[in-house]
Amino acid sequence: MSIDRRQFLDACSAVGLSGLFPGALYAQVSEENDEPSITTDHVAAAASIAGLTLTDEERELLVENLNENLEQFESMREQELPNSRAPATMFDPRRGGAVIPEGEASDEGAEVSLPSVDRPSADEDLAFASIPELAHLLRARKVTSVELTELALRRLRHYDDRLHAVISYTEDRALEAARRADTELDAGTWRGPLHGVPYGAKDLLAVQGTQTTWGAEPFKDQTIDKTATVVERLDEAGAVLVAKLSLGALAWGDVWYDATTKNPWNLDQGSSGSSAGPAAAVSAGCVPFAIGSETLGSIVSPSTRCGVTGHRPTFGTVGRGGAMALSWTMDKLGPIARSALDCAHVYDAIRGADPDDPASVDVPFPFDAERSAASLRVGYLQEAFGEDYDNQTADQNTLDVLRGLGVDLEPVSWEVDVPVGALLNTLDVEAAAAFDELTRSGGIDEMVRQGENTWPNVFRTARFVPAVEHVQMDRLRGVLMEQAHAVMQDLDVLVSPSFGGGTLGITNLTGHPCVCLPNALRPVEDGPDARRQPGSISFVAPLYRDQTALTLAHAVQQETDIHRRRPPIQ
Structure with missing residues (x-):
């Protein structure tokens, strides 16, 4: 199965291979294979960053699953998800x-108590x-x-x-x-x-x-x-x-x-x-x-x-x-x-x-x-x-x-x-999901602010937060x-x-x-x-x-x- 660069990065993200140098890694894969796919060598290089210790057999199984999952991920991306579509789970x-x-x-x-005032002259x-x-x-x-x-x-x-x-x-x-x-x-x-x-x-x-x-x-x-x-x-x-x-x-x-x-x-x-x-x-x-x-x-x-x-x-x-x-x-x-x-x-x-807004509620407001x-x-x-x-x-x-x-x-x-700082990554992940299509289409390249501490970089980085860590x-x-x-x-x-x-x-x-x-x-x-x-x-x-x-x-x-x-x- 052939995958493009975006599919490769998405596959790495799916297993939490955060902290990689994904561009260089993809280039290596491309040089090794005219139809690039994730291999056991790539998984082994990234395993320590993902916090995993894997046997040879486990790496083989993981590679097979990753390559199979790409088609499933692509089928999800074909579904229209406007910004207004909230997740099924709600914060309470x-x-x-x-x-x-x-x-x-x-x-x-x-x-309500209104003061008696005259209209200002100015x-x-x-x-x-x-x-x-x-x-x-x-x-x-x-x-x-x-x-x-x-x-x-x-x-x-x-x-x-x-x-x-x-x-x-x-x-x-x-x-x-x-x-x-x-x-x-x-x-x-x-x-x-x-x-x-x-x-x-x-x-x-x-x-x-x-x-x-x-x-x-x-x-x-x-x-x-x-x-x-x-x-x-x-x-x-x-x-x-x-x-x-x-x-x-x-x-x-x-x-x-x-x-x-x-x-x-x-x-x-x-x-x-x-x-x-x-x-x-x-x-x-x-x-x-x-x-x-x-x-x-x-x-x-x-x-x-x-x-x-x-x-x-x-x-x-x-x-x-x-x-x-x-x-x-x-x-x-x-x-x-x-x-x-x-x-x-x-x-x-x-x-x-x-x-x-399914997360919204009615509340009294007895302000005095x-x-x-x-x-x-x-x-x-x-x-x-x-x-x-x-x-x-x-x-x-x-x-x-x-x-x-x-x-x-x-x-x-x-x-x-x-660790409150770690929990604030919740914002990055949800924002990246809210603007996923903008990231994958390259639309974020049109934004005025680019660089390390900007949305384009945050959206890309958030794709490499492991799903398990997000939970x-x-x-x-x-x-x-x-x-x-x-x-x-x-x-x-x-x-x-x-x-x-x-x-x-x-x-x-x-x-x-x-x-x-x-x-x-x-x-x-x-x-x-x-x-x-x-x-x-x-x-x-x-x-x-x-x-x-x-x-x-x-x-x-x-x-x-x-x-x-x-x-x-x-």
Whole structure:
């Protein structure tokens, strides 16, 4: 049976021959045989890397099976598997021991209290108004949704030559939705605090009638004939989608096919990612909120870089129908806004089970903005805060704010004894499966970023992760979930450095929710005096109790003003 180079590499991958120099090995095979096949010599050379000790007889049997399996693998590849097709197995964070709290999920939501404010005299002030403030102005008819929508579109266009945060505008859709919102509000119909409020969506969310590029050159002309569930829910809430915002190509970083999205606090710096456009647009006052996604830091990192508040919800509490799949067991959709209170209102509108996402669930959300921070059981990663890192002073100041609010900070540690770094290979393998056809067709060669630490290389490398090791990752992940639950079950919130203590990796694997709030604006050397480097701190809540992290973050933001500062955009 003759095999080509791709079949050869796939065969090596099937038995876990990772770490090989596959190009050179294939070349050797080709020189030895006009119709190359895997031989016992090749298996013997790779056995030690695969962690196997084989007899001559075992190598013979293995070679025979490998060559026979190639036809079976090829028959699978002939089956169409769109990105939206999820695996039969599903990730359930409750396997670690958590349960969904009792309550009517559809009825028990955030309490809404709108401040009585006057319309600002300057559009700049209106652009940075909070969601509750905008809701009051809209409901009192002191401003119209069309005005807010046109303001958002103007600001996006004005700043985008510097920020590169917009992939496409949805102006016609937006103005139609804004006019509809104004008609309803004029008639006394109020859908809630998002009614008439403009927003942006990360361009991995499908919206019918628009391009959905996933930020990547191979998909820049892609259209998907459906609208993502999260966008539909925001439509129902009366929110107005004004733009599809940038993401690092296939949800990595801030480099997309046309540009690098910039940090409004320092235009010499990228906005981080992969929710690059959402964070930059919110920070610059172009939209009050945006929808981002996180698999491993893609809300926390750009929110930190751009000085805004990000909420990564509990895994499964926001339906992912119509969203690009990167990792079926780790992807989460959530809001990026200027405050925790704004995030709470957005989360309340988008949460809930989704028929197009089998991993999604209904949960209650009894968020109370007036709840005392002192009533919460709060732990903090004492050892992590004691390390030397860039944002240490600001983080210590935040801990002091918590103590001033009457919070009794209990020192805790994750007490994790599994190799978290190894388990994060789960993301690489699932992403490689999600974009398998792109890899095998050579489409990844069209992506802007190439090299060692990029998707093309990761996708290829993941083909050589042994299937057995992938299953072992999953089994050890169950252990990690149990250990994390043991720490979180006696707490309402755990406070951590955003990038310290192993928290980011652990909680993205376990599915725990996180609220990342800005707490620093450090001066930047060698630049205009107004430039700053934002920093953040993270509040983690038990599974399905997002409201406690949002409550504590809101309490801190009531005592501080970092989240209200405006970037220089220079």
